Amino acid sequence: MKRFKTYLLEIFNTNKKISDDHPDLLKDQNDTSTDKNKFVYSYIPKDNEGNPIKDRELRTWMLRNKQGNWETSFTVGGTTETKEDKEFPSDVTERVFGHIQHFVDTVKRNSGNSPIFTYETRNKKKHRIYQAVAKKLGVKAQNMEIL
8 A cells, every 4th residue: 555645746746747728627617808717627537438427527626715815626526525534536636636736837827926725625635635736836725624
């Protein structure tokens, strides 16, 4: 079994290149103005025969709040809940990291500033993942829930 730190290092591999136009970014659900306040990403995995697995759809949101920070959340199959802390698939973590990395790169490129994230989770593993992502990308992230 991998240690958590090894697990995160594999997922946050810095050799990956994120393009300006992320394939999971939903253009029809994002603001069209130059000052974007909402980013929505969606990924639907496919089974061995190429059929979409809708109940495993991963959706990641970044919404700007009144304070100028970015509230972030993600759902798997339409829910933010996981059965147990131990049951957190690495493909989900890797995909969410890709979404947040693309978002951070886009905001930095367009505004020159790093975004500040807020999120709500009582799941300790999700909290650690958000914090690891923030540290890796050089941004601040604050959990609004009490753990």
